[in-house]
Amino acid sequence: MREGTFEALRAQLRDAAATFADGPDALEGILLGMVDDVDRALREPLEIFPVCHHSPASAIAMARRLREKRPRVVYLELCEDMAPLLPELRNCRLPVAVQAFASEVEGFPADWAPLSVVAPITEASAEYQAIAYALDTPGVELVLVDRSSDHVFQWLPRQEPGGGPVDPDAPPVEEEAALHGDAVGVEIGDLRPRFAELEEHLLRHGRVRHWSEWWHQYVELPLGDADHDTYRQVMILIGSLFRRLAPGDPSRVRVDEDRERHMWTRMRQHLAASGVDPEDCLYVCGAFHAASRVAEFGVHGADTFEISPPSGSRWQHGLIPSSHAAIEAQFGLAAGSVSIAATEWAKNLRRTGVRPFRLAGQAGAKKGGTSKKALAPARAASTAAPPDRLSGFLRRPPVLDALDxxxxxxxxxxxxxxxxxxxxxxxxxxxxxxxxxxxxxxxxxxxxxxxxxxxxxxxxxxxxxxxxxxxxxxxxxxxxxMGGDRVGQVGYDALPPLARDVHDRLAPLNLKLQQRGVQRALLDIASRPELERCSDVLWMLRYLMPHGAARPIMGERRLGERSIQESWDLALGTHQRALIELGYEGVSIEQVLEQRLRRTAYDPHATTAAVLGAVEDAILYLRSRRLADELGTRALEVLATERSVDGAPEVLRRVRRLLAYYRTNEPVLPAWVESFVKTGYAHYCTLLPTAFTDEDASVHQVAAMLGFLFSMESLALSLGCDRHQLELAVAQSHPEEPSKVALLWAAQTHLGRLSRADLRKRCDDLLGNPLVLPAYPSYLSGFLHALEPVPGLTDFVVEAVSNAFARLPDPVLLPWLTTLISTLRAGGSELAPLLIREAGRIFPGRLAALDAWVPPWRAARPEPAAARQARRASGGGGSALLAAHPETCDAVARLLGCDGAWETPADGPQGVALLSRHPDTAVALEGLLAR
Structure with missing residues (x-):
């Protein structure tokens, strides 16, 4: 290119800088530097084609240029490790996104995991035109030259990869806008001012609301019909303007320049290895990078950039569905701008007559849209410099389209x-x-x-x-x-093996699983046993995928139970991205689920309850005794290292369920269960005295500990544990909080260290002490929680609550009702039924009987001696009844070990003299026979 191509433009800009600026230096340097950037890019032997992200004008210019130039090599600004996925675009309906995914990270902060990079592709984009041309034209090579997905995160500052914390006040994201998840977007042709004041100035003077509208009005429309030279020069000029007026953020500048160094280094390496003439190549990049000023720029640039090795992270690649809304949300575009761009693309095709490139066999592509002929020899490049199009373009007034x-x-x-x-x-x-x-x-x-x-x-x-x-x-x-939010779809052949396996295993349901929306699946497992396998798959998908992908309407899965009929709402097509990302973690959902459970169990911060939950899930969803035993052993290890009682309630619930399952489905208990009971018994006995006095340990947690000790006591003692350890732990417990004191009293009653009469007397003393009266509701709360470890006190709790309602003054009783309700709600599934059932047994069933009803705890209780005297005075009580049935008396005597002969009066029945000598036995036997 001749030196004087833009000399006239330079002179005009110098005069403008001197006229409008206070001094010519600053403004002149910016304006002339922009012209120098354009001149430098146009001089490059390897043709640089600047584009804007999802711009119809760029796509039209790209399609036109590819048919004119017919390049043999297309260098594309896209992550180099995504190249193997591009042929799979034939099996998809655009828009889709090429994704790189890493669930196990190495060399990055742990809170970044999982790492995800996406590059969305729409039909109205220059990059798709280049991909379709290169893949469907014989003899053309497509080379991706941008940094790898691993380097995307290597070059990020050590903070959140998504750009910082999430705004809690931000509005909720729509489903279509969340298709990319938290992935980092690869900006192919990002072209937007990074100088906020510049963008505000352009929007204000352009009388537009947002950047997408400004670009549509002042760039898209003028360049829609522009020739190739005008298009290139204007795009490079805009890229240079935004680059020179960008704020000097060191991290952002370093990343931009490293990307440019990486791309030019890769292109020179490929040119040297392949021997291709740079004139037969085309470099497609963003206009921002076309105006690069790094030393490595050009085929003759410096070879000073060293590409760092990748980290140890294991990357998976695939295609995920995208949408116009997802692209707009990820790249900060105005809502509806990508849909309007798609409409503008269709109008430009009809107006200009340009034939776009489409991948053969792609959904929605017209047959014969792409030429299958072998690549013709590229025409010789013109040695003459292209004319200066910028001067005329900048002088020309806006073209006013006629009103349609x-x-x-x-x-x-x-x-x-x-x-x-x-x-x-x-x-x-x-x-x-x-x-x-x-x-x-x-x-x-x-x-x-x-x-x-x-x-x-x-x-x-x-x-x-x-x-x-x-x-x-x-x-x-x-x-x-204007076109709507088009949502792409990844075809069956482009899905990872796991996703295809899911579709194959759910085929008996006869549903269109790739279709978006909710579909109802009915499983009559009783009449069609083969559907049980589909049920297993659906339950695993419910565990692994987001809410709504697989939602059970009828049927449930519990330990030891199987449904005979189920009903499901399925939306696998809507959540296709989540299903595809499961394929990055394994080749089957069983493998992924097993990995997830192990990851949960072996997490450094895992609790015993969480590990027991993993054991339960392994039985429920995988039916794997091997995995359950392995995770159960892990639960035993975690329990031995825990020093808090925070998870005691959940541990108690899960251990009870697992014990009930193994006792009904296994001939013997697994070894890890026995070890867990023994270790847990000793562990909670050790922590019990501290938990009673610890302010951070709630009464609910202490009650759960006692529930574990009391409910597992018989099994623990049979396995060799010592009951004295529990008695000693209770004796060493000295709580001060009223609710825990009541809980301790209940434990002492269960162990026989405190009688019911003494417990009742202590409660009466509390109600009679005006100083303690305000704290009595707290004691009652402790008794309510005591129903967990000591359900035998249910009748006493009903009595205590009734006495409280009868004797507590309203200023004390009414505020306590909220505590009572919250306590019952927290443990309502276990505590409330006990209280309701016991109250129904004690209180009268009819309203009319309430006036004459006397509570059992207020009824006169005759002394045992007086009762015996009354029975003797009435003729021996049960003596006559037992004497009338001597065979029964003989059988009971043998059970009791009485070998003596019956001594009876001559005129009386046998056994009367013996019973008269043992009146207590007679009374007890009478009670048994009466029942």
Whole structure:
């Protein structure tokens, strides 16, 4: 290229800098530096093609240039490790995203895991045109030259990879906008001012609301019909402007320059290895990188950049579904901008007649859209420098497109029809108002032809009024009308092995599992036993995938139980990304589930309850005795190292369920269960005195410890544990909190160290002491929690609560009711049924009997001696009854070990004299026979 190509433009810019700036140096350096950047990029023998991310103008220019130049090698700014996935785009419906995923990280902060990088691809993008051309044209090589996915995270600052903490006040993200999850997006052709004041200045003087609208009005439309030279020069100029006015963030500048050094280093390596002429190559990159000033720039640049080795992280690659909303959310674009770009792409194709490139066999592609002919020899590159297109482009006034009344009228009619379907009271008058308002807004913004953004504002102004009657507002209706949020889909052949295996195993359900939306699956396992395998898959998917992917409507899975009928709501097509990411972790869902359970159990911060939960899940979903025994042994190890009682309630519940399962389904208990009971018995005996006095240990946790000790006592003693250890632990416990004191009393009653009469007397003393009276509700709360370890005290708790309601004054009783309700709610599944059942047994069943009812604890209790005297005075009590049935008496005597002969009067029945000598036995036997 000749030196004087842009000399005229340089002179004009010098004069402008001297006229409008205080001093020519600063502004002149920026303006002339921009021209130098354009000149440098155009001089490069390897043609640089600058693009913007998802720009229809870039896609049109790319398709046109590829058919003209027919390059033999296409260098593309995309992560180099994603190249093997690009041929799988044939099996997908765009938009989709190429993803690199690493669940096990090495060399990065642990809280970054899992690592995920996505590069979304739409049909209206220059990168897709280059990919389709290279993959479907024989003799063309596609080379990805950007940093690898591993280097994306290597070059990030040591903070959150997503860019910082999440704003808790941010609005919720819609389902379609969350398709990429927390992945880091690879910005192919990112072109947006990084200088906030510059963007604000452009938006204000361009009379637009956001950057997407400015780009559409002032770049997309002018470049839509531009020739190749004009397009390249303008795009490089814009990239240079944004680059020179970017703030000097050292980390951001370093990453940008390292990417450029990496790409040029890779291109020079490929050129040297392949021997291809740079004139036969095309380098597709963002316009920001086309204006690079690094020393490694160009085929003759310096070879001073050393690419660091990858970390030890294990990366998996695949395709995930994407959507217009997901792209907009990830790259900060305005809502609806990608949909409008897709509409503009279709209009440009019809207007210009350019034939786009589409991958053969791709869903939605027209047959014959891509040439299958062998690559023709590239025409000789012209040695003459391209003319200076920038001077004319910058001088030319904006082209005012003529108003397309038919198009605008069609939009106005369609938006009114859509609004009426969504509950708005729209009419023909509103369509006319939208039509006229669109023209008015465009005129106020110096535009002869209303853009989709002008039309959107007019529709909101004329139709929405003050309320939104339905789920969608008018702005969303306009986005749908302009093309909607297209959601891509990954085809069956492009899915990882795990996802294909899931689809194959669920085939008996006869559902279209790749279809988006919720589908109902009915499983009659009793009549079709083969559906039990489908049920197993669905329960594992429910465990592994996000909520809503597989949701049971009828049926449940518990230890030792199996459903005979189930009903499911499935949305695997909607959650296809999550299913694909499972495929990065293993080749089957059983393998992934086993890895997840092991990861949970062997986590350094795992608790005993969490490990026992993993044991239960291994039995429920995998039916694996081997894995359950392994995780159970791990639970034993964790229990021995725990020094807190925080997880005692959950440990108690899970151990009880596991014991009930093994006792009913196994001939003997597993060895780890026996060891766990022995270790837990000794462990909780050791912690019990401390837990009673520890302020951080709640009464619920201490009650759970006692529940473990009392409910497992018989098994623990049979395995060799010593009961004196428990008695000693209770004797050493000296709590001060009233609720824990009551819990200790209940434990002493269970161990026989405190009688029911003494316990009742202590409660009566509390009610009679005005100083202790305000704390009595706390004692009752302790008794309520004591039902967990000592359910035999249920009748006493009913008595204590009844006495409290009868004797406590209202200022004390009413505030305590909230504590009582919260206690019952916390343990309601176990405590409330006991109390209700016992109260129903004690209290009268009819209202009329309530007046004459006397509580059992207030009824007169005759002394045992007086009762014996009364029975003797009445004729021996049970003597007559037993004497009337001598055979029964003989059988009971043999059971009791009485070998003596019966001594009876001559005129009396046998056994009377013996019973008269043992009246207590007679009374006891009478009670047994009466029952």
């Amino acid at each position: 009344e038919a198009e605008l009228l069609g939009w106005s009619v369609e938006i009114v029809r859509a609004a009426r379907r969504n509950g708005y009271l729209a009419s023909t008058a509103d369509a006319i108002a939208v039509f006229e308002t669109s023209i008015l807004l465009a005129g106020m913004r110096d535009r002869a032809k209303p853009t989709p953004y002008d039309f959107q504002d007019a529709a909101v102004t004329c139709i929405e009024k003050d309320t939104v009657p339905g789920r969608r507002d008018v702005r969303r209706l306009v986005e749908i009308m």
